[in-house]
Amino acid sequence: MVGQTLEAATWAVLSAIPDPEIPVISLVDLGVIRHVRTAGNSVEIGVSPTYSGCPATEVIRKDIKAALLGAGINAFTLVDVLSPAWTSDWITERGAEALRHYGIAPPVRGGVNAGGADARAVCPRCASADTERISEFGSTPCKSLHRCKTCREPFEQFKCI
């Protein structure tokens, strides 16, 4: 860790940890890392759950611990941050682009109301906005199921909450 602060080193480690269910996006780009605070040689990391029912929450904690230990950062605590509640608006632009490239439509900005009955997802394959929602629920709790009426392909969208 010569030449960089503990805080910067911690952020660097966290930026390299993939989401366990959607590995193209890092935990930092997902917006679940709420703060990194250092006091002397120890560091505190605040983590927010995405959806109450997300089974990945525990895996995320485990992955963070393993990555920090692997980088030689041994004195750390993980704290849950519930408030304010995580919103899909905290997914970074880089994260949104990574999702799109992977075939998942990123969430519409504007939180939970952006996912209302009239919201249209943009097809991640052909960029058409002429799409329809097939189901509120997809293969994981964080996604809904859609179909593109232009290229006819089904796709998932990250839910807007």
Next chain:
Amino acid sequence: MNAAPRSGAAVHDAVRFEYVLRLADTSLILGQRLGEWVGHAPALEEDLGFGNLALDFIGQARLLLSYAGEIEGRGRTEDDLAFLRDGADFRNLTLVEQPNGDFGHTIVRQYFVDLYQTLLFDALSLCSDARLAAIAAKALKESQYHLRFSSNWLVRLGDGTAESHRRVQDAADRLMRFTPEIFDGDALEQSARTAGFAPDGAALQSGWESGVAATFREATLEVPKAQRGAPAGKRGDHSEHLGYILAEMQFMQRAYPGAAW
């Protein structure tokens, strides 16, 4: 039981514990019920839908049970509270322990709960208990898409075929009698309201009734009259169904205490 007079703070914590337990158990038992649909729903999308709903409810229950355990201060964890309590100690609404029935029956039950929870969590997100407010604010986001799912299906089935209409009307007629319990504002809820962490049941009820009236109209359904006389699960007085749910849900921890994997 401790016969010694308890301090004001202890009484306050007892009310808070019971109140949080009601919210937690309602989410937990509904999550368990919805999980029964996995592999059995009429279409893949709805199978995934019920599974995802179940995960959200169990997630909410975990946050609430952990908090209840901390308030109680006897070292009970979320798992202890979920798996090692007997039926009479559960505080869920009687509505959520009712059997799934057919798809339409589950949708009516879900719609009744989702509408209630969006109103409840919206109010709780502003309550004086910061931890409860944070959990409610998080759960509210989920309740909003749960309600979108269940109300869309209710309209689709009610305003669907004669058969689907008959089935959801029949389900509404049978389930309505479990709804007065939600809003009865009993002594515990009065104390919780006075303490600043429970909303006004009557205000929730009027919001719920107008929501039901609007959705039922769109679904071409008749709003049944709510008769009284159903058991009150939130006070530990359950229908016969809860025991069967617990027998399945708690089996592993009862048969193999402390089992972990």
